[in-house]
Amino acid sequence: MCRHIAYLGNSLSLADLLIAPAFGLFRQSWAPRQQQYGAINADGFGAGWYAEDDVVPARYRRAVPIWADRSFADVARVSRSHCILAAVRSATETMAPDESAAAPFSSGPWLFSHNGRVNGWPGSVKHLAAGLPASRLLEMEAPVDSALLWALVLERLERGEEPGNALGQTAADASAAAGGRYNFLLTDGHRIAATACGDTLFWRAGPDGVAVASEPFDDGPGWRSVPENTILTAAGGEVALRPLPAPWKDSA
Numbered sequence: 001m002c003r004h005i006a007y008l009g010n011s012l013s014l015a016d017l018l019i020a021p022a023f024g025l026f027r028q029s030w031a032p033r034q035q036q037y038g039a040i041n042a043d044g045f046g047a048g049w050y051a052e053d054d055v056v057p058a059r060y061r062r063a064v065p066i067w068a069d070r071s072f073a074d075v076a077r078v079s080r081s082h083c084i085l086a087a088v089r090s091a092t093e094t095m096a097p098d099e100s101a102a103a104p105f106s107s108g109p110w111l112f113s114h115n116g117r118v119n120g121w122p123g124s125v126k127h128l129a130a131g132l133p134a135s136r137l138l139e140m141e142a143p144v145d146s147a148l149l150w151a152l153v154l155e156r157l158e159r160g161e162e163p164g165n166a167l168g169q170t171a172a173d174a175s176a177a178a179g180g181r182y183n184f185l186l187t188d189g190h191r192i193a194a195t196a197c198g199d200t201l202f203w204r205a206g207p208d209g210v211a212v213a214s215e216p217f218d219d220g221p222g223w224r225s226v227p228e229n230t231i232l233t234a235a236g237g238e239v240a241l242r243p244l245p246a247p248w249k250d251s252a
């Protein structure tokens with residue numbers, strides 16, 4: 001199920017982060033090495049990044065496989081940022097294949113990605129969305145599980161919750177209500193928050209920056225695996241891990 005990555009650090013091009021590495025997101029779209037669910041990630045892709053002088057990120061998303069979009073390779077070569085979040089998608093069965101369903105989802109300064117699935121979709125919506133204002137549902141970018149999860153996370157962020165908590169509580173609640181897999185990535189251009197809940201997640205911190213990714217993009221040293229049911233937060237070169245709040249159910 002999907003592969004995603006977030007980076008925060010010294011400015012680099014999207015191509016340096018996503019295309020150039022031997023096992024980067026570009027290659028992960030057809031040859032992921034650690035993907036447990038689904039085989040390839042050809043149902044669209046997206047990247048979001050920040051210009052130095054703007055808090056609202058740019059997004060580039062398409063419904064085609066990342067390798068089929070020549071224009072992306074060109075844009076990626078000349079677009080640089082200190083913070084990038086990108087994903088390649090393997091759509092869950094019955095979910096819309098459109099560009100609007102490809103991560104990252106966004107609102108204001110935020111970029112969000114979900115690697116996983118809500119079980120029992122769409123019947124399980126009633127368990128997840130209870131209590132969510134109707135306006136949030138109407139603002140969903142696409143009628144897919146990831147967009148609903150983003151609505152739930154955004155509701156918490158706009159209530160002032162710390163990003164790691166907003167992700168962790170949403171993953172815990174959704175997992176208890178519906179079962180499924182809830183690996184999230186979130187950034188506002190200054191910090192990264194992520195969850196490992198049902199799928200692989202790794203991080204690497206170095207003098208240049210921090211990367212958090214579904215799987216390592218090279219065989220270099222320093223990659224660490226994030227234990228299952230964990231919240232990761234990264235800011236200012238520091239990475240912290242803490243357990244997901246209860247209640248959560250084992251992913252299925």
Ligand code: GLN
Pocket residue numbers: 001002003038089090091092093095101114115116117118144145146
């Ligand atoms: N369920 C989400 C979708 O359909 C995410 C899929 C994934 O992680 N492979 O887009």
